Amino acid sequence: MHDDATVAAGDIARMAGVGRPAVSNWRRRFHDFPEPVGGTSSNPLFSLAEVESWLRDQGKLEELPEEERVWQQIRNSADDLQLAALVASVAGAITGTAPAASAPAPLVEATAALAAERGLRDTVELLYRRYVETHSRRVQVVSEEVATLMASLLGECETVLDPLCGFGALLLAATQARVVIGQDRDEASACLAGARLTARGIAADIRAGDALLADAFPDREADGVLCVPPFNERGWGYEELTNDTRWQYGLPPKGESELAWVQHCLARVKPGGQVVVLMPPAAANRRSGRRIRSQLLRTGTLQAVIGLPAGSAPQSILPPHLWVLRRPQDSDAVPSHVAMAEGSLESGRPVPIIDLLDDEVDLTPSRRLPKASAIPEKDLDTIRVELTELSEALTTLLPKVNRQGRDLTMTTVGELIRAGAVQVEQTPMRMETDSGTVPLLTTKDVTLGRGPSGLGEVKAESVVARPGNIVIPAVSRSSVARVVTEEVLVGPHLYLIRLDQGVLDPDFVAGFLRVSAARAADTLSGSYRVDVRRSQVPRLPISEQRRYGEAFRRLESFEYAVRTVAETGGALAAQIFEALVDGEIQPEAEPGAEGLPAHHLEPRGSMSR
Incomplete structure (x- = not known):
């Protein structure tokens, strides 16, 4: 290993088997903790040799784990911009998906030895995880939950394609497929994806290149297609691809690259095959894309739209959608409904397509699903009694005090x-x-x-x-x-x-x-x-302290009860407001209310006059 090898705080924490806060504490508490030798103030780098020596002296490290030693060898053999290519080439070399000569021989030998000890799959995944952890702010990955959901919506498929596969998350989730094919713009990502799939014994054909501009599989049709396209990309090739034969549903607007990827996926799946695409929520109602959305509905191609929780897409802070599509066959009857759901398809409901074909063609699920009933589960009279009893009990919680002062x-x-x-x-x-x-x-x-x-x-x-x-x-x-x-x-x-x-x-x-x-x-x-x-x-003497302590405890109980009454009452009022407005309930005449003056019916502090 290089004498000038460096490690970040996260690496040190992992070496010592502690959390990152512990490393920060060590830096503050121990004057002999190694000084940074590079990096930035927010992400300092330390000499690996100095850190290893310090950890041993402190009894916090007996021996540097072999996997950590191999990773630090790889990490310190390339700068940050070249690290992805190096990791991919090493992973490709030990899995046979890339020429062995594409990576430095000492790194390949050390990694192969680690793979012989702990297994090929675990070793490749180790390289992948370490790289993602090192570049967590720059690398965008699809969560395992979203990938599994998307793959499950395909059903049984012999061959699955991902035209923008990244590190292979969606293809790894497609466990029902016998063969997977994929492409990615970044050569290192494609190489690492191929290595991850091969290490798991999955027959994979992964290639580098832009699938929109230079499709690696122009004549191949898959049984199912999964895709997470880049959101809001303007330089996707609009000018070069204006007359492309893939645009069966309309020319994608320049500002809606996602609709280009949707149509590319449909062009690469067999008739009757399924397509699942993760889409930004804006794609459901942008005015520029309404013609394509309309054609997807009219032809029965779009089968379902599923709203996902916020944070499900690394490219969007708003809740994304899953579009589930099926390439029509000549014998297909055009369906009359499309499914709209939140969270999973099981929770959805069919929405008539004719209701969606208006001026907006809005496919946002939350606007098409019925609102949950605003009526409280308990009977309103029961809740009224409970609130009354809780309110009346408030005064009993207050501690008894007198106005006689004292010097403390x-x-x-x-x-x-x-x-x-x-x-x-x-x-x-x-x-x-x-x-x-x-x-x-x-x-x-x-x-x-x-x-x-x-x-x-x-x-x-x-x-x-x-x-x-x-x-x-x-x-x-x-x-x-x-x-x-x-x-x-x-x-x-x-x-x-x-x-x-x-x-x-x-x-x-x-x-x-x-x-x-x-x-x-x-x-x-x-x-x-x-x-x-x-x-x-x-x-104060301990006996007097306890008297004060009892008063403070009662005050805390009083505070909690007041907050509970306010929150329960506020939530109840909001529910009744909505239920009245939605027609789920109607008001009954209050005894004697008809004869009250108007000002008696106004809330205290009303500014209406």
């Missing part, structure tokens, strides 16, 4: 820390909160006064809260302090305060910190930036 001698949390009665930890600014199996408390959980909603893994650097500990958001729009009642992992942006509970009552401390932390905090754009050590609590 205050001390700071910083002084309590020096006295050994308090310990304060701050969790990392960044950490994963949605992976793992152990309940994890987030900042939002603390703010809302609810239980843990995140999931994490217990690691050496994890911060674990135990009953009686206090958590406070480091930055929040409202100052809150909560007492933990169960053992739980603590998420990012939180202070954890551990108390000597023989000296300090947790509810007493949390109640005072809630106010004093806000008073001692810096404000930034309407948010509090808390400095826990400057926060103050009074010096």
Whole structure:
């Protein structure tokens, strides 16, 4: 390996078997942690040799895993712009899908040895994952869930084509196919896709090139086609392809490249074959594409449109759609309906095609599906009684207080820390909160006064809260302090305060910190930036602390009940509004309401006059 090999923070975390926040903590806590030797301030690079030596000295690494050593050899043999080509050539060399001479012999030998130890498939997938992790901001990949859904909509197919296959995600999901064929504009992507498929024993023919401008399979018809086209691409070849025979449904507008890919897919599937394309939501109602949408409907080619959750397409922040199409056969009768669905085809309903053939030809599923009933599941009278009982119970939750004042001698949390009665930890600014199996408390959980909603893994650097500990958001729009009642992992942006509970009552401390932390905090754009050590609590005997603590607990219960009444009442009012407007219910005459003056019927604070 090169003496000047470098690693990023993510690589170090993986080598040591920890999360990235741990590496950030090491850099802050240990003065002898290696200094960056390159990269940027937001993504520094470190000397692999220095990091490996430091980890060993700290007892955090016995031996660098062979897979990590091989990957670092590959990564440090090319710059970022050439890394994809190198990874693809190495993967192609060990799978036989690319000439062995296309990659440096030492890298091929080291990777082949790793494959002999852990298996060809796992080794190729390792190279793919490492490359995607290294370029996570630049590389766009289709999620496994979307790929599986798209492949399932094809049904049984002998041969499946993806004309823009990327790294092969859709073709890998098409497990029903005996043969897969694909093409991609990027030679490295095509090579890596071929290697991934071959490593799994899938017969694949993957080629490089632009399928619209230089189709690698002009005379081949597949049983099914899957495609994720680039969204909103203007330079797709409009001028060169104006008279192309693939435009059976109309010339695609220059600004709607997706409709060019849809028609290319239909031209490359057998009559009666299925096509599934991931489309941007705007393609369902752009004015420029309405003629093609109309022809797809009139000919019975478009069979279904499925709305997916936001984030399903790496190219779009809005929820994308799946278009399910079928190339017509001469014997086919034109259907009268097209399926519209949200999430999956099973949840859809048939929409008459004649209803879609208006001036807009809008194919947006959410505009064609019936709205969920606004009527609450419970009987309205039952909910009214529950709200009344909850409202009446509010006043009983308030603690009893008197107006007799008292002087309080205050001390700071910083002084309590020096006295050994308090310990304060701050969790990392960044950490994963949605992976793992152990309940994890987030900042939002603390703010809302609810239980843990995140999931994490217990690691050496994890911060674990135990009953009686206090958590406070480091930055929040409202100052809150909560007492933990169960053992739980603590998420990012939180202070954890551990108390000597023989000296300090947790509810007493949390109640005072809630106010004093806000008073001692810096404000930034309407948010509090808390400095826990400057926060103050009074010096009181433990018996008096517990009396205050009980009052603070009752106040928190009162707050939660008030919020519940407001949220339940607000949601109920909104449901009844919609149900009345949609004609699902109708108002009954209120006893005595007919004779009330108009101003008695107006909400308090009305500005109508």
